[in-house]
Amino acid sequence: MDPVIIVGAGPVGLTLALALARQEVPSVVLDEGPGTDEQRLARTVVLREDTAALLGRLTGFPVAGAGFRWAGWRSMRRRQVMRQITFGEDDPALLHLPQHTLTAALRKAIAAEPLVELAVESRLDSVEQEPAGVTAHTRGPHGTWWRGSHLVGCDGPRSTVRKLQDIRFPGxxxxxxxxxxxxxxxxxxxxxxxxxxxxxxxxxxxxxxxxxxxxxxxxxxxxxxxxxxxxxxxxxxxxxxxxxxxxxxxxxxxxxxxxxxxxxxxxxxHRLARRWRAGRVFLAGDAAHLLGALGTQGLDEGLRDADNLAWKLALAWHHGPHEALLDSYQEERRAVVAARLRAADQALPVLRGGGLRSAVPGAARSHDTLLTDGHLGRGVLGAPGAYADSPLTPAHTDSSVEVDTAVGAQVSDVRVTAEDGSSVALRERLGRGALLVLLIAPGTVVWERKHWVTAGIMPRLAAAVTALPHRAELLVAESYPGAAAHTVLLIRPDGHLVTALGGVRPADLYEAAEAALGGPLTTAETASSRT
The missing domain is CATH 3.30.9.10 (D-Amino Acid Oxidase, subunit A, domain 2)
Known part of the structure; x- marks a missing residue:
């Protein structure tokens, strides 16, 4: 089958290529430049803990070691310290590093990845779609035609892909x-x-x-x-x-x-593309959205685009098209970025307007809180968005229970025992294309896996996981925030919670997994996947 064509060799495009390769999907990255990046210390990126972990998994490079984790945060107004924060284990610091350092690590990982082809000095000038795939033409010293299953525009604010698809970019x-x-x-x-x-x-x-x-x-x-x-x-x-x-x-x-x-x-x-999908063509990163006022990090959101899209494209590449699943990329990611843009645009007049509003008692501290939230990745201006209204959210059932993570939000990074008996961080099992089924079983940490894997509810849960409509990995955790013993969490490949169930309910687990994959295939999709 044809590879996925990725237009743009910035951090988002390279991350998407590596994320697809991790799920055994080949790709071609079209880089209009010479394959090197200018070293600019005035151009840096700030990453939250989860996006830094994503890059670490994909590159095998200690991204955290290449950057600098802040010891604390200090907000001042005139001569007064308004707020001071010391980061620690319960309050992880953000990671700050030059963008060229990040891009170099991604390029090094790409060079060692046989499933990714990097085509330098290849500038896109046309895209043609048909039911079976996409054809793209590039000009340059080695101008040629490229054939792909899908095409993703990660080519920045002046995106050629977006313009060729006639997608508006208001803002x-x-x-x-x-x-x-x-x-x-x-x-x-x-x-x-x-x-x-x-x-x-x-x-x-x-x-x-x-x-x-x-x-x-x-x-x-x-x-x-x-x-x-x-x-x-x-x-x-x-x-x-x-x-x-x-x-x-x-x-x-x-x-x-x-x-x-x-x-x-x-x-x-501040701009937001009207559409992020046009048939087999998608937009991601700065090609789809521009934001950055009040400390919000555009690259952080672009990396989340790549993480969200990768597992959906991989499933379509391996198993045939599933339109509802592919449509959910735009519905989920565009809604999250739109909400952040609205929050920033509402806050800006308050923070920059001055006048009587700035003289209201307590206004300075309120403004400081908004700015701090934006810079530190918290609140409406900075926290990662949850896909609360996602079309992939399953219906609530009698067996549904609540945990401290809301449905659609990113799961906490607890220690888990994997199927091979190893103890790892939950984030290490993400991005492999499989659904994750996590059983909360207090006491299992003190026993070898061979003693508890055949005891209690485990055999029944293992059988239910085997019967799911998509490959899934069964994990066990000693505890999870807000979860009672024998709670079962279903987690997407990108780390967002699908549902939490009270106990082993095979039918409910199956229905939730099917919903997370976009629902059952239509007759046309089933026929297409067999051809």
């Missing part, structure tokens, strides 16, 4: 602009990320209303200054003045020694 341009500098220096808060609003020092240019400092490894910091509305040119002299004034303001009036490593201007746009 707002230049919602915010930030001047950016990467420098090596020592600040008073080693390892802490800092958000400083209305800093008290005088500025030689327009007044600074907000500056953020995010630490990287080896005493490198990324500093972002929120620019006033308009398109005024950010000159090198102005940027150096910003650096010196900010460092002096934070270090008692004297500018400490620093080494300026990189500079830039980061412009935030």
């Amino acid at each position: 707002r341009t230049a919602v915010e602009r930030h001047a950016v500098a990467a420098l090596r220096t020592e600040l008073p808060w080693p390892g802490e990320a800092v958000l400083h609003r209305m800093p008290p020092w005088r500025s030689s240019g327009p007044a600074v209303t907000e500056v953020t400092a995010r630490p990287l490894a080896e005493d490198v910091w990324r500093l972002d200054w929120l620019l006033p509305p308009g398109r005024d040119l950010v000159t090198p002299d102005l940027l150096v003045a910003r650096v010196r004034e900010t460092l002096a303001g934070w270090c008692g009036g004297t500018t400490p020694p620093y080494e300026l490593l990189d500079t830039g201007v980061h412009t935030v746009h």
Whole structure:
């Protein structure tokens, strides 16, 4: 069968290719560049724990070791510390790393993956669809035609794929602009990320209303200054003045020694593609959405796009088309990103508008909470979305029970015992294309697997798992947040909870698994899968 064609060799496209390969699906990645990436320390990414774990699984590279985990977070307004957070085991820190470091790790993994072909200097210029597949043409030194089962546009904000499919991309341009500098220096808060609003020092240019400092490894910091509305040119002299004034303001009036490593201007746009699927063509990452104001991380969402789409494309590639399952990619991911964009657009006038609203008692702390949520991946501005209204959600039954994870949300990363008897983190079993069935069985950790695998309800549950309409892996956990003993969790390949059942209910488990796969195949789909 033809490979999946992926247009764009940025982090999202490369992640999707590796995620498909992990599920034994070949792909061709069309890279319009030479196959290398410019090293820019002013261009960094912030990843939550689950997306960092996803990349670690796919690359086999210790992504966490290549980045920097913040020791804490500090919010300031004028001279007052508004909020201070110390990260620990119960409150994991975000991971901050240069984007070129991440892309290099992905490219290295791609080079060792026989199921992925990377075609450099290949710029897409046409796409043709037919019932059996997709044909794409590229121009360049080795311009040619490519044949694929599906095509995914991960080709950024100016997506050629999106334009060729005539998909509108409405939204707002230049919602915010930030001047950016990467420098090596020592600040008073080693390892802490800092958000400083209305800093008290005088500025030689327009007044600074907000500056953020995010630490990287080896005493490198990324500093972002929120620019006033308009398109005024950010000159090198102005940027150096910003650096010196900010460092002096934070270090008692004297500018400490620093080494300026990189500079830039980061412009935030808010846009959302009308459609993320057009037949056998899909959009992901910046080709499908642009967001980033108030600390939200566009790449983090793009990686979730790839994780969501990979297992659905893999199932269609191996077993034939299932339209409801493929449609659910747009319905789930677009709804989550749209909700975040709405939240950011509603918060922006409050945070940036000033006037009487800023003088209301308690407003400063309320604003700080919104900004902190966005920067730290929490609340409506930053937390990962749950697919609460997903078409893949099964109907509630008498055996359904509640746990601390809502249906459609990501499961907690508990320790589990796998079928081979090994004890691993639950996240390590994700992304393999299989459904996960997790039994909560207190006490099993103290016994060897051979003693409990044939005891109690295990044989009946194992038989039910074998009979499911799709490959599934049976796992056992000592405990799970909010779950009673003998609770059975059904988990999608991307780690989202399908349902929780009280005990072994084979019929209910089967129906939930079928729903998670998009429902039963239609007659036409069944016939197509046999050809």
